[in-house]
Amino acid sequence: MQRLSNLAFGLLPVILALGLTTIILLVVGAPPLEAYRNIVEGALESPDKLSSVVTAAVPLWLCSAGLLITFAAGLWNIGVEGQIVAGALLATWLALNLTLPALLFTPLLLIAGMVGGALWGLLAGWLKVYGGVHEIFGGVGLNFIAIVLTNYLIFGPWKPADGATMSGTEPFPPLAWLPRLGGLPVHPIAVVLALVAIVLVYFALGDTTWGLKLKAIGKNQRSAFLMGIPTQRYILLAFLLCGALAGLTGSILATGVRQRLIPGISAGFGFSALLVVLLAGFRPVWVIPIALFFAAVGVGSPRLELNMQLDSALGGTLEGLIVLFVLLAQGVRRRLREA
């Protein structure tokens, strides 16, 4: 009975979301089945596409790992998007100005990304702890500022020799590129780092006193403080760690996926990661498959523009509807249990 109810409450929101998306497609006069077929084919039809799905899952894995930490501390780190950008900026600065052997260059650029993201995250944390600025507003503000800074750098100091365009800086020197797996668009180092990050967060939150204290702060900051936990230091550390993982994402996007800095380098991965973690119910294990699903939808959706003249935002709509219905279904279930 319990298992049946689990299954029902797991599937029902997905069915509702698919149903509503289908209605939306019918409203705009597009054949729904063909749209879904395009998304699925666009994501899964070739080894190349499958590698792209894994590559798109890496940013979601890394940012979700970071967000699991900040959510454990009861923080809404909406600034993760800007932290990705900050990491990409610092990595780009080094990639454009240094020449090192690849064996040194790659680790240095990844660490630079982590430092950039950590600093940007720490700034949001500092504003919260010492300025009373809620992390949602600090984060949103810093997101926009990071984007503005990127555009300034691309159209100013870092503009290519033949003139600035929306396509970004000049490509990095090949020594700075994150190595790929054969000819496929996937970076083994990035995949390993992302999965390691999730495993580490899983154990840190589940099996250490550090994680226990962090969760105590998330449940009730004041009583955690009264119990002698240095809450401010823990909150700052949570921002720093999440920022570092987001910044690592930014470095991977710049040195691996794009091999240059472009405007909008974060590509909404930070916001999607927030959805992934909400959908996973803050459980690290669930983050892995859900992020893969989101990545597949993200890689498959552009097909809608190519083949059907539909906007690829349909994929994001479907993801958002699933999360919304899951949250509502959780509420319904809780009320039923109480009744």
Place this chain on the structure above:
Amino acid sequence: MDSLLLIKTLATIVRGATPLVFASIGETITERSGIINLSLDGTILLSAMVSFAVAYTTGSVILGFIAAMAVGALMAFIIAFGSIALRQDQVAIGFVLTLLGAELSSFLGNPFVRLRGPSVPHMPIPLLSEIPVIGPIFFNHNIVVYLSYVLIIGSWLYIFKTQPGLRLQGIGERPEAAFARGSHVNLMRYIYTIGGGALVGFAGATFSLSVKLGWSHRHTAGTGWIALAIVIFGGWHPLRVAFGAYLFGALKSLGSIFQRVAPGIPSQFFNGAPFALMIVVLFLVNSGWLDRLLFHLPARIRRVVHDALIGEPPAGLGRVFVKE
């Protein structure tokens, strides 16, 4: 700058700030009742898109506004229902709706990008618009701008000077006590959340049909977050919230002027300025720095300035009320 240009600039600021006024006062009313509608950025995008699509298809600006208000009301209802009836996190649902509204507006708005459609007709008020200086700044606009004045004064009178307004304050401040005195706390919260949401939808329509005509992808991106910050900055007080909306509106207009005066400064900085100001303002209001500065003033003036600048959130904000 000569005086004619100054008057023109001030008039532009007043008109340009209209969407912010509607959105931030709508959110003020919602938050006064104790519910946070975080979805503003997505709601404004979606309602701006829907209002333009409806007005374009039917040729009726009024239907556009009605459709936008329906969108805003629906988004707000989802938040109210999710938090009051289902006791889910208001912030989580609001955040999901923020993203969902943006994605839906991109998907559904795709066929309407960069079309020329109907807009709210210009309508100077006879006599009033003839008054020197004041006239051209405040009364040489369209009906939507005049409605924003009515909303500012009306919401202030309602919240502070009427019986239902006092009850609204009560359900946001102390829902338990309000309930004991006979208020239908949760029903009222539904009504104010949906009503406030309809105003946010109206703000979206004001964008695409009056201030930034037409529709393009992420047409209004960022406005909702600024509006949410203005509510905090304005201390949940309609007059101060309106002042905040004009302040941010001014910053936006000043950006385009400074660019003409000082072309050396990269234009990107002006795009980022409102968000930098948002952080600085919230920092000043919340960090206690302002209090420390005020400490140097004489006691009597200090209290006046403090009350004018710093407002407390409703004590019951974001807390679900459960009848025991």
